[in-house]
Amino acid sequence: MTRQVILVLPILVPLAAAVFSVAASFVVQRRVALVALTGHLLASALLFALVASGEVFAVQLAAWPAPFGITFVADTFSGLLLVSMSVITWLVMLHSTASVPREIQRLAFFPLVLVLLAGVSGAVLTGDLFNLYVWFEVLLMASFVLLTLGAERAQLEGGLKYVALNLIASAFFLTGVGLLYGTTGTLNLADLSRQMSDLPLSFPRIAAVLLLLLSFGIKAAVFPLFGWLPASYHTPPAAVAALFSALLTKVGVYSMIRVGTLLLPQPPETLTNALLAVAALTMITGVLGAVAQTEMKRLLSFHIVSQIGYLVLGFALYSVAGLTGAIYFFVHVSVAKAALFLVAGEFERRWQTTELTQLGGSYRDAPMLAAACFAGAMGLAGLPPLSGFFAKLQLVVATVEARAFLSLVAALSVSMLTLFSMCKIWAEAFWKALPTTSTSVAPEESPRAMRFATVGLASITLLLGAFAEPVLLVAEQAAEQLLDRRAYLQAVLGGP
């Protein structure tokens, strides 16, 4: 019974806190949010502790048995992701209390973030396809409002593209759901999984799965569907972008992996080859986009796209090694990317600009920030002994195992280009002297909350490298569960 309560807490706690504080003043909202986020963190940690042993468990909401009601499921994959997202959200929120301008904080900023987190938790934990759609709508709406808070012209323009393309994604999602319900008669993911392996792969069924993958692909921002991301992510305050990069696109990939492995346990080779191509093109186009940028938030936004390619690569290999790499990469890239966005947030707040040509001299002025940025940047580039190294090493081992040498070449070359573009941030913002023509203002002292959050996240990339073993083992267990499916099906549907 207690376990079943724990399974719904990650949704209930933030949602309830948001509802009860939405009318309060923003100071109250902020306190409530930090308490609720701590609660969420505790609940996720408990949940993770329960699934870390390899157990999968489910709760049938309102006690309607599966597949008739809505089921929530926790396994190693969802537990690990939830806890890492929770930690990141906590630190990013701490940062935002100092880095997000007051006038934006006043606009229900904290309740919106709480709802966003509830939506993410729902999407990660649900075992029902239509319910997943609902959580996606929650995510979309919450993020759209967060994105346009402050209503700057650039924000509204970016927000329009964001919402338009994501609504198209929703339409295809719904089409896929309808087709699957029509051809299998169920919405429960475990039940769907069982049906899909029993029934032939007819045209509407395979098309439904592809449309779902397409929809997740738009949410995850893969090539060629990523247009909305670089168009919008640089417009809100950096802390919001940090949050989005750790939560939104990642939920897209999460759903891709979850639904993909459940609905197509033995995918046709044409499909995995197509996915491998998408992965490689996502990495390459994303990183080239980043190379062309000189504004930090835009540059990092393109890197989100590029890194998503690695996650899709791990998924497309459809092997334990590949998924292990993807899952470890998941944790690594969420942390490293959020850390870098928080560095951008510090520039935004203290130097009033994130334009690299206007920045400089912070190697001298802000040594802690420099250290945090260096760790995050080199981690993202995959240099040892940071988290990115082990993530990429696992993927390299997996691609060699699968003889996917083209993917290997793409992954390694993109690493090189990532390093190149990370060095640009480092050389321009830190090493270079402040340009005399710079319009940036003299830096004020860094607020303690902000520094703690940035350095905290950067330290996690170090720790993920130093203690790669336990995380990798958990990731491997998650990957095995994903490919094996038996524990998941049994937890939801019962029986052997």
Next chain:
Amino acid sequence: MLAVTVAFGFVVALLAPWCVRHVGTVWGPRLLAAYPLSVFFLTLATDYEPARVQSAFDWVPRFGLRWSVLVDGWSILFAALISGIGALVVLYGAAYLRHHEHLGRFYLYLIGFMAAMLGVVLASNLLLLFVCWELTSIFSYLLIGFDHEDAKSRKSALQALLTTGVGGLALVVAFVLLRAEFGTWELGEILGRPFEWSNPGLELGTIVLLLAAAFTKSAQFPFHFWLPSAMAAPTPVSAYLHSATMVKAGVFLLARFHPLFHEHWLWQPALLVGGGATMFVGAALALPQRDLKLLLAYSTVSALGTLVFLLGVGNSEAMAACVVFLVAHALYKGGLFFFAGIVDHETGTRDIEELGGLARQWPALATVASVLALSMAGVMPLFGFVAKELAYEAVFHATLPVALAWLVVCSGLQVAVAGFAVGRPLFSRPRATLAIHHAPEWELVVGPALLAGLSVLIGLWPAEGFSHLLAAAATNIAGQSTELKLGVWHGWTPVLALSFGTVLLGVVVFALRPLWCGMAERATGWKFVGPASLYEASVAGLARLAAWQTRTLQTGKLRQYQVLVLSTAVASVLLALALTEGDLLRFGWKAFSPTEGAVIVAMLAGMAITIGTSSRLTAIAGLGVTGYAVGIFFLMFGAPDLAMTQFAIETLTVVLFVLVLYRLPRFESRSTAATRVRDFALATAVGASVGILVLALLADPTPSALAPYFLAQSEPAAHGRNVVNVILVDFRSLDTLGEITVLGLAAVGVGTLMAMWGKYR
């Protein structure tokens, strides 16, 4: 013990800034020097025979990443060089950079590098070796860019990082392949047994990748260009990383794998040619240089080429010569860089055309520098001479006459370079323009003095233990027992004549300096064919490619993104057709009733109006018609609640649209005919895709177990007669909660936009 020592180095590095700040800029560095010194004595005390593997702890057992070291003559020799010269550099750096604001960071990077470099040479675990290898690149990046406000430093740092970074990628793939073949990451196990490769392609691939890694790291032609640029680093760094240690990592690696690969057809020829080319290019490019550090850098490139060349010669004598030359070079070149640093530090210039007469000012330093230069020139009885003799002898005995001639010519050029670097600043006529700030401090001089002293000592009285260590190292890399007798006098041999000839050649080349400078002047127009320009061109090309791609893909136009997304959707449906198992397309056609037909006609009419009209208002009305027709369908198929909702929403939408339209500017179409055709085709394709999917769905409807369950349970279990309501508030209540949340969010969103109303009024 040694494994822990390496790990401990990183801790010392992290403590270095603290140490410099709190212990002071004088005693802090001296305290830090205790680390390399103790490592140095530890290596001297280590018993390196027989070769053995020591494991300290498992780091990431999943990957087999273990903190284990391979103790043998080769690794111990390197470790002694790294720690011994490292101790001198730590002391020298303190005097050289005493008043630098980032002295603490300097020691963080320097000691960090030292630990990483020790890791490279000592590691038995290939992954650990790789980790340390990459760390040396990172620290080298930070140290080359140490003078960070200088754009040239930043550029050089990046150039070095990217060049060695490419090598690093090659290395990791090579190691993964080795692991796949041998089933272990431990060098100790890989090297220790005879081995038959399962696949010749795999062996070749591994060799090529290893060569790429070593050639980039050790600045072999055509990757040599990063090393002279790296001279942007402070001189102690150049002495340490870019002469004595890091650049030798590639040589270290090649020698390490020599026993494994030396029988492969590619291995020795590649080393012989690559090393030979580098040896000549480096020495020739050194001749016209004016900058003291550049002179030394190019001669270092040449020396690295010589080492690789000797590995390519491949007999056990050449291996021994390689080991001896390695040590001799580290001693004299490290010392000469120290000398260059002193000159720069005390006079403010490194231009040898502006320097002169320094011998009179600083006789002691002049003696030290002369000894080092003579060792570099290979003059009897210094250590450099011993090394050169051994090299000549090895090539002579290998009966490679062309190679021998080549080696002699390059050595002759090196003699001249030694003259330029030391002879001119010390002994040419004194310059009036030269301002000498002050005499060098003892901390600056003690390093080169020690190295010079060693060059003399080893030349004249080589210690037994030292010879033994070198022989052991040679044995390790030759893969067979190798004898080594260090000594100045070998009798009247042809090799001795070659040695004299070399010096003579050097003197001639020295005298012809104006010729070399003139040639270099005339050749400047040919710079664009060099590998450095290739690097520049590829960086510029990358920038252009990136800009082009971003312009093409990320246009900022919503319409283009939509076109991409919708085309991908159509492609997905086509892919689904290709992947379908069984009957390709089975459509469930059904006849329309007349009423249904009428509604469909209304729907189509609404759509046609929307597309065809040029007025916004009419378009909205057309959409409304289509929406209502959909509502009627809901009504006809038994979903009155749904129909009511649909009608309400359609009405509201039209009303809201009309209100908004009132405030919008005039409607204008800016699309060209071509885009219209494209958009029309795409829209039709998307519509058709969804259409055939629905038809295919109708072909085999699968009865659901859900509907009967809901009907059966609605009243007895959920106490509600309206099944739709029960589904919404009970069976699937969570969906409803989610949708309510969405509505609430939308309300909040509207509220936040309204709050900003004033901004755009």
